[in-house]
Amino acid sequence: MTAHRYEVRSRRDRFRGRVFSVVTDEVTMPGGGVADRDYVRHVGSVGVVALDERGQVVLIRQYRHPVGRIMWELPAGLVDVAGEDLAAAAGRELAEEADLLAGRLDTLVDLHTSPGFSDEAIRIFLARELSEVPPDRRHDRRDEEAELSVVRLPLERAVAMVLSGEITNAACVAGVLAAARARDADWAPLRPSDAPR
Template sequence: MTGARELADSPGAWPVVDSTDLHRDRWVVALRRDRIHPPRQDQGPEVGEPFGRLVVEHPGAAMALAIDERDGVEQVCLIRQYRHPGGGTFVELPAGICDVPGEDPVETAKRELREEVSLEAAEWQHLITTYPSAGISSEVHHFYLARGLREVETDYVAEHEEAHLEVFWAPFDELLAAVLDGRITEGPTAIATLAYAVIQSRS
């Protein structure tokens, strides 16, 4: 038994007493300090004092697990990209920030697949949506499976870290093994890989 409550997350923010921007600029990420108060329970009296929490505002990101079958083997399109905060070059999926207001995340994934690795997909399937660090960030990750791939030309001009990224293909089974034994540690890549492996095992 899991109890009377549904086994699911529950949306709804606690009351914010006040909020202070610690950093905000023209980019999409900001840092603020909120003072929040626990909600009243069953219309009862307020319990406890307001307390502070840091919040990283982030519009979210969309990732594409692009798979193509070659000679009977499922191959995944991957990139290697330097990440300064992580202090290294990571194996990742084509991905991008959801920085277009009102845009469906799958459209973000389509754009990033085209811009980063010059691919388009005929089939898109939602895999999973996650909060990578709900304790400090509002960021949401949307994962999609992309199939029916074809190469396309793009006039996108990469800058900064993206200008140095490497595009390569790897068998899915090898990618899964690399995630499980710790050779690949980038969170979204691991989540998408494991989610797809579970979905395949159930089919």
Template sequence: MSLEAPVVRGVELADDRTPRPVTASETVYEGLIWDVRRDTVDLGSGTVRRDFVEHTGAVAIVAVRDTPGVEGASQVALIRQYRHPIGATEWEIPAGLLDKEGEPPLAAAQRELAEEVDLTARTWNVLADFHPSPGAMSEAIRVYLARDLAEVAEADRHTREAEEAEMTAAWVDLDEAFAAVLAGRIGNATAVIGILAARGAKEAGWVTLRDPDAPWPAHPAHR
């Protein structure tokens, strides 16, 4: 990048979500959860072929409560889960796929919060939207902030299976989670973004939060 590159000031920074024309498309691999698609894309200056994972999208939740007995401090609900592709047990925030047909993102987030950490929340806001790997997959993730929490009744709790069966949960001071992200001790992308965004939103007095049903232009099914 040249030091003479343009300096952008005084404009609203926003991604341009106008797709380029696709001149050919085929599914080259059908997987257990996701497929791989090969598109030929017209960039105007020429065409390129790209393979990428077709992804349903996902939601994640930063569940925050006041630290008991410490005024002005907050804690965040984190889980530990084994992830085979990277061979690591990660600290994460509750999250799940948008794989139930017709289920709105907010409803999916509410369901995942209850299923993964046995919590409900009265107050919901959109905290952040992002693409974890836009050069390799179409996945869009929406991160919600959940507050005013309560526990799911014992009789109504979800039975966790497979990898989720050994999942554990803990309350972590938000400042400690923030420090762990900066130190590289937490590497899960969704957790990193959620923790940083929550810390920033709290410092701003929560005025940056969006409505829980705010438009989601990054996800084609929920714009």
């Protein structure tokens, strides 16, 4: 059986913003028809599961307006600095959101957050050998980040929070579960920080 090639015949921009745009593609379908597909084109993001020497995971609590509540999340952010590779973006976000530096960074898991309507891809890194960002070099947090709180929890507790529905952020769910699995496999599933996507 030969797979159908879904070819884009045309693209219309509906909205263009700093983080994402919304487009409509006219796509060929099996059987010869065409269909419009609306979706979000995203700049991409990174997240960090930071584990300290006691096996605690560093999570943040941050308000997210689309869902109207404070969420449990990983330190994470956009890949929006020109020329910055994914590992550097992860290190930057860890420093900005958790005031931490990582002596070791490995690739933990890659995911598409919601491929039914967005092309957003996020790479989750595992950060270990943590140290504090010196107070005079810490990021000045603004807007929602001004009220961001940083919490350290045992990894097993974070896993339980995922399974109970307390942690629902997709990147955090995937990162916490992948970190627990990688730890249980003595870190064998980890990939280098510059592993291809």
